[in-house]
Amino acid sequence: MYGTENNRDDSERTAFRRAEKKYKLYYDYNASSKNKKKKQPKPVDLAEVLDFRSILECYHQNAVLPSGVIVLHDKFTSPVFALQNRPGFYFIPGALSIEKQCSLIRESLTDFPQPPNRTNHNALYGPIQDLFVAAKEGKLLVEDNSPITSSETYADIDHRDDKEWKFTTEKDMSLRKCRTVSASVLLRKLRWSTLGLQFDWSKRNYDVSLPHNKIPEALCELSKQLAKPALPGGVEFRPDAAIVNYFGLGDTLVATLMTWSR
Template sequence: MMKEQVEVEEEPKIMGVSEDQYADSSDSDDGVNEFKAVFKKYKKRRPAPDFSGVIDVKTSPLLQSRLVFTEEIPTEKIDLAEKLGLIHPSEWRVYSFPDRVGLYLLPGLLKKENATVWLKRAFKYANPPNITNLTLHGKDVQSDPSLLQKALRWTTLGVEYDWNTKQYPPNGRPVPEELYQLGNLISNSLKLGDMRPDATILNYYPPKSALSPHVDKSERSNAPLISMSLGQTAVYLSGALSLSEPPIPLWLRNGDFLIMHGEQRLVYHAIPCIGPAVKREHFERDEEDPMISDYLNCSRINFTIRQVNPF
């Protein structure tokens, strides 16, 4: 999911930041685009949208939930979860919709105190030789750290997605070990099969940003798409195979994991807004690196771990 460049309202189109090069957000075949209407509703800033219809997975009667582990948990999974900054696996609870088989939510899986660790990694991942939206313009965050907050919108890791051709090359560099371990741990724990992540796309959402309706369909394997939210709360729209079907709105908060598997890998989805005041997340100031807590208190990052190639 979320393999697209982030749009930013009221910001000039610099460095490809606001251009929407990936998504197919055109009208559906029958000319009716119910998804777009819902997207525009939540993207609108004045007057502020009514968020009462956004689903909270922990309290909504529309979802079913269960513990992920009901038997003895292997020690290696417990140790790996701790290493990755996740809560103890005995506390993992997965939420799902009966009519959306393959859409799973694991809320609050990442410990809040470990958000800063993952944000630092997200900024490190934006260094060369990894490609970002700044690369084609001869810029990078290593030589100009100010770009982290004002211009960075995406980073590709591993088998690096080509925004122009909308395709992946045959292969690429390995993804960082922690992302490989994270993707395989989640997929295996949900009994979706072993996953060998070979790509990750990070989307960086500053205030007033959005992600247009799109489908992730370029991967060459059927492995799940596993995303982790960091920072500010987002409204996430989960649609259907056609834009003629209206999406359902969900809250995605810091530390939440959303997994798309099977047919759900090919549904339209989007982020119309982040950080609405009614759901704002607060992070304690990091005295050693104030920019980290400042960023978390106003922006959002999404990691989407993928397996492009079959085994």
């Protein structure tokens, strides 16, 4: 995020907002006009920033940790750390191997957006099957004037016009009179998909009436394993819904409080 500093009283901000302002990327606008196209970012003091990977490396080397950081569990698959002055906050550096991360990335593109899972594209285009494959094959999503099939839910129909969309190739000459959008553009603009119970963003709640599949078993087991350190003994985490977020180049991740999450 880019911005300019303001004179707002720092005491009015929450701890998160103060940290966000402190570490936000600012550019130096006082540079000469010749260098406007090559404006330089202002330096940021990162002395107080926690480097999770560095903490893990130091722990493995000599068990020395920064002040305020403690080991919560050392018999977990990877050490679980906590902050003494932030009760309830835990972090697990290196919790997922590179291989596991790559596997989840592949699934997030090929499997997670598949109907009946809903995505941010449902509101306009309805359910989209095999988006990743269509993007690889250079296909276009084309507006079809045929009636909507009974396989679509009313939730999909209510948020868009009464048209169906289907994938086809650019060689189809009938495209000249149809609205089209390339599969690669849709893939690039994919922002979220929902697993398990489907979330209704307009009502900010889960709609149990919508068709849905269970969360993939492997993902369930992974989430159960990662949730163990934060749960009391004998309590098992039972995931039944998840939201997968997609970030493109230049996107930033911000903290969000979801009061409606399960």
